[in-house]
Amino acid sequence: MKAVIPYKKAGAKSRLSPVLSQEEREELVELMLNQVIDTLKEAGIETIDILSPSMYGLENMTKATVLLDRNDLNEALNWYLEQAEEPVMIVMADLPLLSPDHVKGITSTEGDVCIVPGKGGGTNVLFIKNPSGYRVRYYGSSFLTHCSIAEEAGQNVEIYDSFLAGIDIDEPEDLVELLIHGSGASKEYISKKFRLEISRGRVRLAPV
Numbered sequence: 283m284k285a286v287i288p289y290k291k292a293g294a295k296s297r298l299s300p301v302l303s304q305e306e307r308e309e310l311v312e313l314m315l316n317q318v319i320d321t322l323k324e325a326g327i328e329t330i331d332i333l334s335p336s337m338y339g340l341e342n343m344t345k346a347t348v349l350l351d352r353n354d355l356n357e358a359l360n361w362y363l364e365q366a367e368e369p370v371m372i373v374m375a376d377l378p379l380l381s382p383d384h385v386k387g388i389t390s391t392e393g394d395v396c397i398v399p400g401k402g403g404g405t406n407v408l409f410i411k412n413p414s415g416y417r418v419r420y421y422g423s424s425f426l427t428h429c430s431i432a433e434e435a436g437q438n439v440e441i442y443d444s445f446l447a448g449i450d451i452d453e454p455e456d457l458v459e460l461l462i463h464g465s466g467a468s469k470e471y472i473s474k475k476f477r478l479e480i481s482r483g484r485v486r487l488a489p490v
């Protein structure tokens with residue numbers, strides 16, 4: 283069993299541009315990537331690949347193997363799945379609230395495929411026991427798409443339901459969850475720029 287993390291640092295997280303500069307967004311994704319790698323290692327995942335279109339931000343990466351593929355996310359991942367000869371766990375790089383227990387729970391699924399839904403219909407983690415028989419199609423309502431792809435391939439799907447594993451850091455409101463529930467370098471980084479404030483009964487971001 284091995285894990286692959288699709289990762290692109292250049293121009294990352296454009297949906298966070300209302301609150302973070304490009305430089306800040308690129309720093310944040312690098313911190314989150316390293317937290318995801320550490321979580322996978324702590325869960326006992328020994329083979330970890332990073333699939334990236336360039337070495338940007340990965341020049342000093344020693345904790346995982348960097349595989350370069352300039353194709354888009356789906357093409358790069360489907361190429362990876364075609365080559366795989368063991369179960370594959372596709373883990374997004376923007377999951378700083380993912381824990382080793384989540385990883386262990388996902389990979390101990392009784393299903394052929396285990397999916398962790400993200401906000402807004404995304405797919406945060408996709409564990410595939412028989413990768414050669416599966417193809418991904420991220421973006422849009424990819425969670426529903428990935429469920430259908432499994433069912434059409436006769437593979438049964440387990441949905442791993444987790445509030446924290448379901449939080450991918452895409453939009454400003456996701457930074458509130460990182461400040462409330464997070465720990466480690468990405469939480470520390472954001473806590474230097476933002477604090478939480480209660481406004482009209484809701485928790486919101488405010489500049490420090």
Ligand SMILES: Nc1nc2c(ncn2[C@@H]2O[C@H](COP(=O)(O)OP(=O)(O)OP(=O)(O)O)[C@@H](O)[C@H]2O)c(=O)[nH]1
Nearest residue numbers: 288289290294295296297333334354355374375376
């Ligand atoms: N290998 C590879 N990974 C990608 C590519 N585009 C995005 N990713 C990664 O795929 C995961 C999900 O991507 P998004 O949440 O859309 O990240 P993003 O493109 O930086 O965010 P937005 O600009 O807000 O859409 C993250 O781990 C990204 O680093 C790509 O073209 N190639």
Ligand SMILES: C[C@H](OP(=O)(O)O)C(=O)O
Nearest residue numbers: 404405406420421424452
């Ligand atoms: C890659 C994409 O991420 P999102 O844009 O939903 O955060 C998805 O999960 O399909």
